[in-house]
Amino acid sequence: MKQLVLAEKPNVAQKIAKALECKIKQNGYMEGEKYVITWASGHLLKLYDARDYEPEMARWDMDNFPFIPQKFRYKKIKSYEKQLSIIKRLVQRNDIENFIVATDADREGQLIGETIIDFLKVNKPVYRVLRNEWTPEDVKKGFENPIPNSEMKSLKDAAVCRQWSDWLIGINLTSVATLKYVAGKGVLNVGRVLMPTLKLVYDRDMVIKKFVPEKYFKLMAIFINENGERFSAVYFKDKQDKFKNEKELPEILSIVNRKGVIKNKKTTSKTENSPHLFNLSTLQGYITSKNPAWTSDKVLKTAQSLYEKSFITYPRTESMYLEESLVDKMRKVFELLKGSLDAKFDDSRRIFDSSKVSGHSALTPTYIVPENLTRDEKIVYNAIKNRFLMQFLKSAKYEETRIIICVEGLQGDFYAKGRIEVDKGWKILEYVNSKDSILPPLAALDKVTMENAEIKENFTSPPLHHTEKSLIVLMMSCGKKVTRKNNESVLGNVLSGFKIGTAATRADAIEKLKSAGYITKKGRYLYISDLGRKMVENFPVKSLFDLNYTGHLEKILSDIEYNKIRKDQYLSLIYDFTREAVDLIKNAPDMVLKKGEFSKTLGKCPECGHDVIEGRKAFGCSNWKAGCRFAIWKDDKYLASMGKKATKSIVRELLQNGKVRIMDLKSRKGTLFDAYFMYIKSDDKENKYPYRWKMVLKK
Template sequence: MSKLILAEKPSVARNIASAVGSKIKRDGYIEGNGYFITWAFGHLLELYDCKDYDPKMRSWRMEYFPYIPEKFKYKVKTSPKNKNKRDAGAYKQLKVIDSLVKRKDVTEIVSAVDYDREGELISTLIWDYLKVKKPIYRMLINEWTKEEIHRGMKELKTNEEMKKLQDAGVSRQLADWVIGINFTSAATLKFAQGKGNILNIGRVLLPTLKIIYDRDKEIEKFVPQDYFKLRAKFINDSAQYDGIYFEGKTDKFDDKEKLKEISKEVKNKQGEIIKKKVERKKQYPPYLFNLSNLQGFVTSKYNGWTSDKVLKVAQSLYEKKLITYPRTASIALEESLKDRAKKVLNILKKGLPYENEIKFTTSSRIFNNKKVESHSAIIPTYVIPKRLTEDEKKVYEAIKNRFIAQFMAAAQFDHTEIITKVETEGGNRLFMSKGKILVKEGWLKIEGSNAKDELLPNVGKGQLVMVNGTKVESKKTKPPKKHTEKTLLKVMENCGKHVSKEEKEDSEEILQAILSGYSIGTPATRADTIKRLKRIGYIGARGKSLYATEKGVKLVETFPIKELFDLDYTGRLEKALSDIEKGKFNKDEFLNHIFDFTIKGVKVISNDKDIIIKGGKKSSRGSTKQDIEVLGKCPQCGHDIIEGKKGFGCSNWRNGCKFVVWKNDKYLASMKKKATKTMVKKLLKDKKVKVKGLTSKKGNKFDAILSYEKNKENDYYSWKMEFEK
């Protein structure tokens, strides 16, 4: 008698076949040693379209909506190239699975799809569609190593035990279909104009768009405030350092004239160090990666990466048995994984220059059942990679290093504060100096640190110093920064819920405890949501920054069903799905709410005022014309500087602005250099840029500081060179 095992993808099927000893490759499956291992290609089935239920739905008319079938039906998924035809590959593979199910020698069926809501949905729909009567079991494992597959086969669950997860998967799919189909159709009929201008409406799409819109508006409404600081330079025979004037708890002042007076008072006066405080603080490594944190880490570290790309690369590593399940929301490991983690650590640390500093520990920061939601955090397996692409290396190294860092000592810093008192006729003037020195590297040896040490001299309380110069610095408050994929994923993960100052000390842990299941989308879907928002033209990207397009802005400001933009409402829906999964909420109650909400919402749209929503033109690649990285502001007219084929020029050139830095600039070329994007950004920001590796006429290498200054006699610019003192 034989077992039939269904994997989610062919690559995973090969891993299972290797583990159970099946070696005979057939068309669509592998057999041997009492097993048949076959696979899906993700989803093989999809819900009927409206027109499949009723031919009249081929034409969109407002009176046909809302449309909610009495019974939802499924069909073989359609071809991505022709939506009127079924996908030939999916149909063929479904026939292979059906033929294996019907074999007389197959007595048991095992679902070995991914252990999550979507994986469960994939297999459930296949068994229901094929009307399978044979016993079905479920393999629940977190990685595709031989050891784990064997454990999973010994600890199979019955299909009945997976009912809650199946209900959650089906509820999610039906809710998204009902909301998506009805609101997209109604919104397009009411607010769209022109062929192909479809207004995509989705349960997860709209609140994600709203997050970006809100940040854009916050920046737009921001009014910079001027403030001032007084900096003094202190010196004695053995030391030199800076201090910032403060009163009470503030070192920022509105009154510039007041600081000028104090500056005059303290000039050339003697000061005394009245306090020196040195406090040693520990810095522990960041928590293990969940998917959102991994995506945020990689997209912020490397240019050109998106959260969708990180997920695809992580999925590839998972299917190659190199990492554990990537679509996780957890930042800790189950306590049952201690022995396995120890084995992995002992393999990975061999040969590292700091091997003797890596010591296994069972700390609750690493192993903690309370911080695990369905799947443990992402860690490497004991399988050592042999060949990886450059992209796979970056993601694998990030996961490996984060794992090893957990078992290294905390980094230690000496935080130093010095208060210098200067006595004047106006009273005692106090200046604060702060510095930080790394005294123990610990885990930073493997993951590094962006922190820059601010060194303070070795001075002590009671020492006398002289004020050797003062400066009143003019500052402006800065607006919030635009969202990046990293910051957006974080807001999606916790639905923007307020976390108190005290909670922020350990916010990852707090959020996991408070907001279990309360999010926008799931780790598996958030990357695709961001990608889709870009594709349909609701958001754009300039470098790493995201912004709402004209079409996205108009949709937020016009579409009347405001609940769909509400983070709290969307979070409650996602929480309900999470509770269905745990058996705390009823599937039928959830769907009845969705149906009722949709019926009322379509009526509101139908009765709303007529406003046309449309966006900017698209390029051949589908991005809006706005999706161009701005390098800085033009020093001539204040418009955006952007990159062209031959140079970095002003976007206001049509109106006569002549500012440009040519890529093959002759002056730079004479020193064997080309203008780069990084160089131009720095130049626009600081008015000067340090350029290394210039070549003199004699062939000697040298560094110089370059500025790009406007000629007095015309509107053109020329380079000026100076050297560091």
């Protein structure tokens, strides 16, 4: 008898098959003496559309809402019907004794397996394998003692509640809001995670907009010591170095060339520990801050690719610590990767602390050292590898010096600060640009001379617009600002589930806000659009913008996962919320929205230079009435043959760069791959729409 194993994706199935010695390759699966390995391709099933339940729902009518199905049902995703039928046939084989779900060890992974089990009515014993990585060693260990899938009921319930509630809120509120405010002009996207994230961008932009700069003055001076070495210092009086009135400062000309003396010198030795290991959100923040062209979604997809190739551990983690049981495994990884570094393995609770691990441990490399990574994969892998190795390097050490200078005949003093690096420690792996000045050798009672001075006029500055990094940090902490003092309390909120979205969904939420036209990105920074501002200010369902309300919903999902709250309690709450929200929208005043706000420009037409906008069937040139034929079809057969279709993000990147990287394409054999594409013009002048896709580089 054999056991059927379901992996989440084909490339993971290959890793499992190799570890379990399943060498016979068949159409849609691999087989060995004990195991048959097959795969999903992410989700093979999706929830019914509203029109699938009732025919009249195909017509958008305000009277049809709220719509809450009596029973949620699933249907096949057409492009994956063949693979689903292969799984069904394998399940029904007489020699298959058990069904083992080996999808990703999180809510979505559980949901993928559970929907297939229920849809196919699997009547054989079902087991679950939960792994944080897919190295051969880890695969073998996981399959030694698979756990009964019945023990995963609470995780299944949390996954189902997340999916159903997002469907209910998204379908009902998006439909009613669109009918109410923009019928015939576009679509108003409304979502449980989208709205509070939009509010964070809005709040920051409003603070900046309302900010009134205040003028202040500082007196800066250059001193020279007896060895001819110069350094700068700042005037202060009564512990204040910023002055609202210039008259509060001494007359510059009267103090230049005066003698001074070092009144006090204080040197403090300090150490700086390395930053914690990455979770997904901190990795996304780090990469996007170093590489402004990257998005958080790109970081996630690249990390997922590395995970599926067994080079890193599970990326969709919230934790920045490691389980204590991983000490021996991490010691092995450390020895493989440390090279010539002067590093020593450390199993302290600063790194290994099970009480601070939520679900999955922090991101680390595995013992499989990669070769031939793509440029993008190198960026992400090296960041994770270096952050891991930093944990075992010495602390950075420096000396911080502060001197006070007394100038003859002057009320008030000058201060100067400097920093001397004693030991780079972990910073040899991460360049950190310090703004601290370096002071020359100075001692108490040394004599100095003021060489020149200058009063500088300054203005207070508003906070910066959000970047993807700062926005994700606030989503992690449910809007609470992270400081050194409250870092542990914020971490406690994350571990308890009080947050906006999850590590897996935050990047997607930011991308959806861009696609919906609610926010824009210029360089590193995110800005609220006119449409986004109107939504926050006028959309009547205010609880959706409430960070505490959204955090509370996510906390309940976390509690369901840990069997603290029942599934039916959460769904009852969502049903009531949906009914009330629909009623609020129906009875709310109109919101004035312009049609142009929905024709969001995706880029410039390569044919004539006009704007490219989204239409019902294609992304096309806005100059089409004048005869421009440029169009990118949403149902393009070439992309569809690889399981993809043109999206806003794909079109936007194509128009900006001339080519676009599309990930997770499906080959004829069912394996996934990435490739670069261009959209080129053919020589056929008779063709009404002469452009076509061309693969230019397969990754």
